[in-house]
Amino acid sequence: MNAHPPTPASPARARPSPETVAAVVRELAATFGNRLVTAQAVREQHASTLTWVPNQPPDAVVFARSTEEVQAAVRICAAHRMPVVAFGTGTSLEGHVNAPYGGVSIDLAEMNRVLAVHAEDLDCVVQPGVTRKALNEHLRDQGLFFPIDPGADASLGGMAATRASGTNAVRYGTMKDNVLALTAVLPNGEVVRTGSRARKSSAGYDLTRLLVGSEGTLGIITELTLRLSGIPEAISAGICPFPTIKAACDAVIMTIQSGIPVARIELLDEVQVAACNAYSKLSLPETPLLLVEFHGSEAGVAEQAERFGEIAAEFGGGPYEWATKAEDRTRLWQARHDVYWAAVALRPGARVIATDVCVPISRLAECVDETKRDIVESGITAPIAGHVGDGNFHTSPLVMMDDPDEIARVTGFIERLVARALAMEGTCTGEHGIGQKKLRFMAIEHGPAALEMMRALKRTLDPDDIMNPGKVVPV
C-alpha cells in the first residue's frame, strides 16, 4: 500500500519526451563517460529517500568534478529545456532533490576539496561537496571550525542552498551569515562569482544572499567562501529541567536579554526526554529540559554557566548540572545527541517526519504548548526538540506509512502547526526549507506581492524553469 500524503504536482508541465532524454543522455555521456549513470537504483538514490515524500527519480545522474563540468551539464540540459537538480548528500527533508518533471541530477559529492584556508582571515574556500564534518576535520589542526551544525553531515553546497542552520545558530548565525562569496552556474550556463573575501561590502545587490536559500532554483553552487571561527579556548555545558515549557522559555528569554553569549540552547519536551531516557538509558526527570553550551575563556564560560544557573532557578528550573570537561559535557548532552534515534525507537516501523517552524521567542512557549495540545488531540506521537534561542522548534510525528488515516491526521497537524506559527508572526520553516512539501505555504506566508516578486526573479534568471522545477516558488 502506498498511502502518501498529497504532494504538489504541476499538471501543466510534462516530463521530457523519451527522445529528449535520449538526446541529453547521449550528449552528457560524451562529456562524462561512465560518470553519466542511468541505472534505476542510482536514480532512486538521487531523489527523496528520507521522509514521507514519494521518491521521484531523475532520468539520469552525472557526477561532476569541476565548475566547468557543471557548466557543461547545465548547458546541455538548457539547450533541451531539461530540468537539472543539484545533489549533495540528499539529507534535505522536504523533497528538495526530487525530480517531479524528470531531468538530470548533478551529483557534487566528488567536488570535495578544501581549496584554501586563510587562518588569519578566518575564512576558507571549499567545493560544494565538502561535508561539514570533513571541513571541521580539515580545520582542527589550525584551531578553527565552521560553526553551522544542522545535525546531518550535509554538504556545504547543500547547506548554503537550503540556508541551513542548527544548534549553534543562536551565537554563530545561519548559512546566510557565514557565506562570504559563491561561485555558481546560472540557468543560462554562465558562471557567476558573487561577493568577495572582504568581511563586508556595500557594492551592489547582494547576489550571495539571493543564492543562499534558493534551493538550486536560481543556480548551482560550485564553490563557497565561508567564514570560520576560532575553536573556543573553553566550553561549558549544562542541563536543567523545568516545571513547564513556559518556565523554560522564560529562562531562555532572560538569558538572551542579559547578553549572555550562549552558543547553544536546546529544548526537549517531556515526550522527547522520556524517549531519550528509554533509548539512552538515562534517568532524567521527565519534564521540559534545557541544554546549554557556552564558548569563551575559562573564566568566561564558568561565569556564563553560573549566571545561567541563577536565571534557571529564578524560573523554577533545577537541579542544574554543568561541566567543562569534554567527557562530562558529552554525558550531560547525551539526550540531545540521541534525539533522532530515541524518537525512532519510540515506535518501531514508523517513519520520522521531521518538520520545523520558527516564531518570535516571546511566542515560543505558547506555540509549543498549543502544538502539544494539538498532538494529543490528533492522536499522534510527535516529540518536540527546539533551537529555542532562535524561537525555532522541530516536531517529528512518527507515522505508519500504511495507515492513510494517520497520514491524514499528521498532514492536518502540520497544516495547523504552520498556520499557528504564521499567526504568531513566524515562518513556516526556520531551517528545513520549502522543497516540495512546504510549497503550499509560500503564498500564505509571503502574500501576493512578495510571492510575485520571487516569481519575477525566478522567471528572469531561469525563463525556461530548468533549475529544480517544482520547488520553492509555486508556479
Place this chain on the structure above:
Amino acid sequence: MNAHPPTPASPARARPSPETVAAVVRELAATFGNRLVTAQAVREQHASTLTWVPNQPPDAVVFARSTEEVQAAVRICAAHRMPVVAFGTGTSLEGHVNAPYGGVSIDLAEMNRVLAVHAEDLDCVVQPGVTRKALNEHLRDQGLFFPIDPGADASLGGMAATRASGTNAVRYGTMKDNVLALTAVLPNGEVVRTGSRARKSSAGYDLTRLLVGSEGTLGIITELTLRLSGIPEAISAGICPFPTIKAACDAVIMTIQSGIPVARIELLDEVQVAACNAYSKLSLPETPLLLVEFHGSEAGVAEQAERFGEIAAEFGGGPYEWATKAEDRTRLWQARHDVYWAAVALRPGARVIATDVCVPISRLAECVDETKRDIVESGITAPIAGHVGDGNFHTSPLVMMDDPDEIARVTGFIERLVARALAMEGTCTGEHGIGQKKLRFMAIEHGPAALEMMRALKRTLDPDDIMNPGKVVPV
C-alpha cells in the same frame, strides 16, 4: 570655478519634459498639498551636498507620511515614467540622493515613529525616517540598543538602503545582519512585505537582503523590523599606540583569532593622530593607534581588556591604557570621536572626500601601507581611520575644490585605492555604497556575469528604470 571630478552621466537618458514635470507636480499637489515643494533651495537640499559630487536636484520634493502616501507618489511617477529618489537624512557619501535625470525626491523624514518595541524578542518596528540616535533614545529605558553606528545620525531606512555599518560591525554585524523584515513600495507601486519577526527562516528567496543595499533602486523602504541588542552590563575601552601599521594589524588579527569578542577596534594612522592631537588638544604619540571597546559582564570586559593588552605588547604596542568608567572611556576615545573635525581642521577651506574600501584582514597592513605611500607620492593630504576588525578603512583626502590639478590627483588616487583593494580580494566599498561615484568600479569588481545578473534583477523589478536611476547598477 567649478572643477568637479568626472561624474557618470547617461547621455542616452533625457530628463523628463517640462510638460511631464508639470503633469506630475499637478497630480502630486492634489494628494500632498503643501507637502509637495518645488522651491529651488528645497530641491537642492534634496540632492548631494556633503562631498565633491555635484548637486543634481530633483524637479520636486514630496514629504510622505505613510506607506500609502509613498505608494501614491510612486504610482503617479510610474505612470509618467518619472524618476523617484528616496531621501532620508542626506548623509550618504557617494551621490546616492542626486537626481541626474530629474524626478521626484520622496522625503521620508516625517515617517519617524517607532511603531513597536518587542523587548522579549529583542526587535522593534520603525518607520524609515527614524534616525539611529532617536531610536536609541527611545530604547534606552528598556535596556536595549540598536548597535549599528555609521557615525552620522542617519535614518534607519537610509542605513538599510545603503547596507550601512560602522564601528560596532566587528561584533554586531552590518545592516544586512540586523534587518529582520521590511515593507517597501516597489517600482510598480505594489507594497511588498519581506521577512517576518522570526529570527531565521528558510522560506524562499531572501527578498530582505535583496532590498538591503539596493540604494533605493529596487524599492522604497517604508517600514523596518530591526534586531536589537541588550545594553551591555559593562563596557571597557582601551587605547594603544603601535610602532607600525603592520604591528597594529597583527594585533587585531591575533585578537580576533583568539575569540576575544571585541565590540569595536579602530585604527588611526599617525597623520590622523597628529590631526586629533592638534584639534582635540591631546598628546598622543604620533604613531599608528588602536582604540578598542569590549562589551560584557564586569569580569568579562576586564578580562578581555587585559588579554588585549597582552596581545598588543606581543606586537610591540604600548603604553596601553584602558578604563571602564564612562568618563575615562570618553577621554580615551576622544581622538576617535573627533576624527572628522580634526581632519577638516588640517586644511581649512578644503572639502573632506570620505571614501572607503575593505580587504581581507590579512592584507590590511599591506593595503594601508601602500595607500599611505600613494598619498605621499600623490602630494595630497589624506588621514586614514579604519574599522580594522572588518578589514575596512576610510581615507579622507582634503581637496581644494578650486584646484583642478589636485582634484585630478585625488581622483587618480581613489582609482588606485580601489584597484589595490580589488587586487587583494577586497571590495570597492565596505560601507559607503556605490551611489554615482563608484558606479564605474562595479564592472571591475563583479565581472560581466554578476553585473548582468544585477542588471537583470533591476530590469525585471523596474523595467522603466524609475527608481533612483543612475545608481548602483551601470546601465
